[in-house]
Amino acid sequence: MSTFWSDNLPKLGQMGAAIIIFFAVLAAIFFIASRVNGKKSRPLAILIFLGPAVLLLVFGLLGPAIRTFVLSFKGSASHTWVGFQNYKWLFTDESMRIVLRNTVFWILFTPIVTTGLGLLLAILLDRMRRESIAKSLIFMPMAVSFVGASIVWQFVYKYANPGQPQVGLLSTITKHLGFEPSNWLLTQPLNTFLLMVIFVWSQTGFAMVILSAAIKAVPTDIMEASALDGASGRKLFRWVTFPMVKSTFIVVLATMVVATLKLFDIVRASTGGNFGTSVLSNEMYSEVFIRYDAGRGSAMAIVLFLLVIPVLVYNVYNLRRERSIS
Amino acid sequence: MSILTRKKTSKIAESNAGRKLFGSRGATITVWIIAVLWTIPTLGLFATSFRPKPEISATGWWQVFLHPHLTLANYSAIFSTGNVSGLPNGVLPYFINSFVITIPAVIFPITIATMAAYCLAWVKFRGSDAIFYGIFAMQIVPIQVTLVPLLLLFGNRVSSGIHIGSIHVFPGLHIAGKFLGIWVPHTMFALPLAIYLLHNFIAALPRDLMEAARVDGASHFTIFRRIVLPLSIPAIAAFAIFQFLWVWNDLLVALTFTGGTEGISPLNAQLAGLAGDWGSHWELLTSSAFVTIVVPLIVFFSLQRFFVRGLLAGSVK
Numbered sequence: 069m070s071t072f073w074s075d076n077l078p079k080l081g082q083m084g085a086a087i088i089i090f091f092a093v094l095a096a097i098f099f100i101a102s103r104v105n106g107k108k109s110r111p112l113a114i115l116i117f118l119g120p121a122v123l124l125l126v127f128g129l130l131g132p133a134i135r136t137f138v139l140s141f142k143g144s145a146s147h148t149w150v151g152f153q154n155y156k157w158l159f160t161d162e163s164m165r166i167v168l169r170n171t172v173f174w175i176l177f178t179p180i181v182t183t184g185l186g187l188l189l190a191i192l193l194d195r196m197r198r199e200s201i202a203k204s205l206i207f208m209p210m211a212v213s214f215v216g217a218s219i220v221w222q223f224v225y226k227y228a229n230p231g232q233p234q235v236g237l238l239s240t241i242t243k244h245l246g247f248e249p250s251n252w253l254l255t256q257p258l259n260t261f262l263l264m265v266i267f268v269w270s271q272t273g274f275a276m277v278i279l280s281a282a283i284k285a286v287p288t289d290i291m292e293a294s295a296l297d298g299a300s301g302r303k304l305f306r307w308v309t310f311p312m313v314k315s316t317f318i319v320v321l322a323t324m325v326v327a328t329l330k331l332f333d334i335v336r337a338s339t340g341g342n343f344g345t346s347v348l349s350n351e352m353y354s355e356v357f358i359r360y361d362a363g364r365g366s367a368m369a370i371v372l373f374l375l376v377i378p379v380l381v382y383n384v385y386n387l388r389r390e391r392s393i394s
Numbered sequence: 395m396s397i398l399t400r401k402k403t404s405k406i407a408e409s410n411a412g413r414k415l416f417g418s419r420g421a422t423i424t425v426w427i428i429a430v431l432w433t434i435p436t437l438g439l440f441a442t443s444f445r446p447k448p449e450i451s452a453t454g455w456w457q458v459f460l461h462p463h464l465t466l467a468n469y470s471a472i473f474s475t476g477n478v479s480g481l482p483n484g485v486l487p488y489f490i491n492s493f494v495i496t497i498p499a500v501i502f503p504i505t506i507a508t509m510a511a512y513c514l515a516w517v518k519f520r521g522s523d524a525i526f527y528g529i530f531a532m533q534i535v536p537i538q539v540t541l542v543p544l545l546l547l548f549g550n551r552v553s554s555g556i557h558i559g560s561i562h563v564f565p566g567l568h569i570a571g572k573f574l575g576i577w578v579p580h581t582m583f584a585l586p587l588a589i590y591l592l593h594n595f596i597a598a599l600p601r602d603l604m605e606a607a608r609v610d611g612a613s614h615f616t617i618f619r620r621i622v623l624p625l626s627i628p629a630i631a632a633f634a635i636f637q638f639l640w641v642w643n644d645l646l647v648a649l650t651f652t653g654g655t656e657g658i659s660p661l662n663a664q665l666a667g668l669a670g671d672w673g674s675h676w677e678l679l680t681s682s683a684f685v686t687i688v689v690p691l692i693v694f695f696s697l698q699r700f701f702v703r704g705l706l707a708g709s710v711k
Contacts, residue, residue: 072475072483072486072487075483075487076486076487076490079490079491079494079573079658080490080493080494082494082573083493083494083497083498083573086498086573086574086577087497087498087501090498090501090502090505091505094505098615098619101615102613102615102616109613109614110517110519110614113513113517113613113614113615114513114517114519116509116615117509117510117512117513117517117614117618118509118510118513118514118525120506120509120510121506121507121509121510121529121585121589122510122525124506124578124581124582124585125529125532125582125585125586127547127582128540128544128578128579128581128582128583128585129532129535129540129582129583129586130532131543132539132540132541132542132543132544132547133535133539133540135542135543136539136540136542136543139542139543189425189428191421192421192424192425193421193425195418195421195422196418196421196422196425201429202425202426202428202429203429204695204698205429205430205432205433206425206428206429206432207698208432208433208436208691208694209432209436210639210694211639211687211690211691211693211694211695212436212643212687212690212691213642213643213644213645213662213686213687213690214643214645215643215645215662215663215665215666215669215683215686216643216662216665216683216686216687218669219439219665219669219679219680219683220435220436220438220439220683221435222669223435223438223439223442223455224435224438233451233452233453233454234454235450235451235452235453235454235455236454237434237435237438237454237456240454269432269435272432273432326534329536330536330537330538332538332645332646333645333646333666336645336666337645337665337666337669349536349538352538353538353646353649353650356541356542357649357650362542365542366542368538369536369538369539369541370539372536372538372539373535373536373539376534376535376536377534379534380531380534383530383531383533383534384527384530384531387527387530388527
């Protein structure tokens with residue numbers, strides 16, 4: 069027990085010290101800078117308020133992104149220039165074909181299923197009188213890490229050889245329905261879809277909460293006026309509610325596309341990318357940190373980035389429009 | 395803010411026939427069916443973590459409701475400070491690491507982001523809009539893009555640091571394998587979303603208040619401390635929860651920047667590895683997983699209201 073604390077107390081000490089130092093430095097800077105008057109005070113304030121963030125972003129995101137772009141044209145140890153070799157390999161290699169196929173599957177299905185289901189739930193919630201507990205239960209998986217989620221779902225997908233008792237939920241249900249359960253996570257390409265279910269399970273609550281708030285924000289008088297004009301049920305939703313929440317729907321959809329592309333944890337923790345389940349972001353990690361090929365890994369990261377660019381352009385376009393209105 | 399007031403008016407009008415799309419009863423039943431379906435997997439994990447080892451592989455976890463036979467042995471096993479199936483001190487050190495990583499990784503970016511958001515919203519200067527759009531755009535950069543160069547920057551070797559061609563322009567920071575080496579990337583990656591959300595909130599603060607303070611001769615630092623910070627607490631709290639969940643549940647940053655240093659690895663990253671190594675130790679895996687899950691659940695359920703409101707500041711107009 070004593071070695072335990074002598075090992076672990078210093079860590080907590082480090083944490084406390086880091087926080088105290090951080091705020092002490094900040095307080096000192098604020099104190100000194102607020103004494104400065106006159107012409108220099110404004111530029112100084114800008115420097116102090118914005119400087120740390122800009123510095124961290126340039127060193128942490130912008131610089132590395134540019135550097136990765138450069139590395140993607142270099143060989144595995146980054147010594148020689150190889151031109152588009154890494155990209156050519158990425159799009160022609162046999163093993164990469166499955167990775168790209170899976171990535172496309174993920175982008176095509178998960179965002180739309182998650183957001184669609186979230187919208188359906190948001191509409192249903194709008195009709196309910198008491199919603200809080202059910203809503204919280206559906207939102208709860210959002211707080212569970214993808215690693216935790218992968219372990220949670222192993223109890224659904226678990227499979228035992230014939231003759232041994234099935235303890236997985238899916239296997240048991242299949243057996244009771246009279247079919248022979250299969251080894252779910254080894255069956256291609258079914259396993260990729262089973263992993264997608266984990267994502268949908270985890271993120272639907274998020275989509276639901278955001279869309280639910282958007283539906284509630286639709287002004288009641290518009291709804292009443294349309295109802296008086298004879299619109300009802302599906303028609304009301306199609307022509308009144310949906311157009312009013314459309315922009316939120318697209319924002320959530322875009323968020324899901326980005327989350328899907330960055331997705332790493334579910335694949336890593338469930339199958340490690342084996343059995344034909346790997347996706348670009350997982351393969352990129354394996355390439356750099358397991359096979360030590362920074363060139364190919366960087367090329368994958370760049371492809372990932374290119375895939376996100378349409379979402380980015382759309383978001384910036386939207387943001388500019390919103391800002392110019394308000 | 396307007397959403398909240400509108401929400402109230404719509405609550406009053408909820409019985410309004412115009413909202414009818416599905417029958418109220420049908421809606422309630424459908425939502426509850428989905429809610430139950432959504433809860434079953436987690437319930438399975440929870441139930442399994444209290445079952446004795448031989449039973450876990452013999453019968454399905456739902457048997458627990460028919461033949462309740464529960465034990466706390468799994469939990470006392472993982473929390474013992476002796477050797478637990480390959481982990482020299484059980485899971486407790488990693489649990490502590492998770493806190494040591496997460497708390498500063500929440501405090502640092504929020505402080506820096508609030509400052510930047512105030513500046514971008516209220517201390518406008520030539521180019522401040524361009525910087526705002528630039529930061530907003532960075533939300534989308536996949537973290538994967540930044541890993542290799544950042545690792546080189548943080549490294550301890552002579553070759554670490556930043557090179558342009560063969561010229562060494564910046565030395566390695568020697569923080570790889572230390573807690574600082576995880577706090578810094580988490581801070582960097584959190585900034586774009588944090589600045590964007592907080593900017594939305596801070597920009598909506600009353601203009602009169604800010605101008606009155608300026609007229610009274612208050613410096614930007616005074617305004618920030620006395621006005622902006624106290625008024626932004628709801629948005630700050632919301633982002634704090636978001637960032638807490640994100641860092642606590644993160645795997646990619648943890649795997650990359652702990653660089654195999656066991657002493658600073660968080661529980662979630664350990665768990666990902668154990669899922670393979672402990673293939674036959676379901677009793678340990680489930681109880682450890684539940685310990686990892688329970689902390690964000692507590693944070694989330696106790697602060698749920700802030701969380702939802704804070705996210706809305708960014709996504710619903």
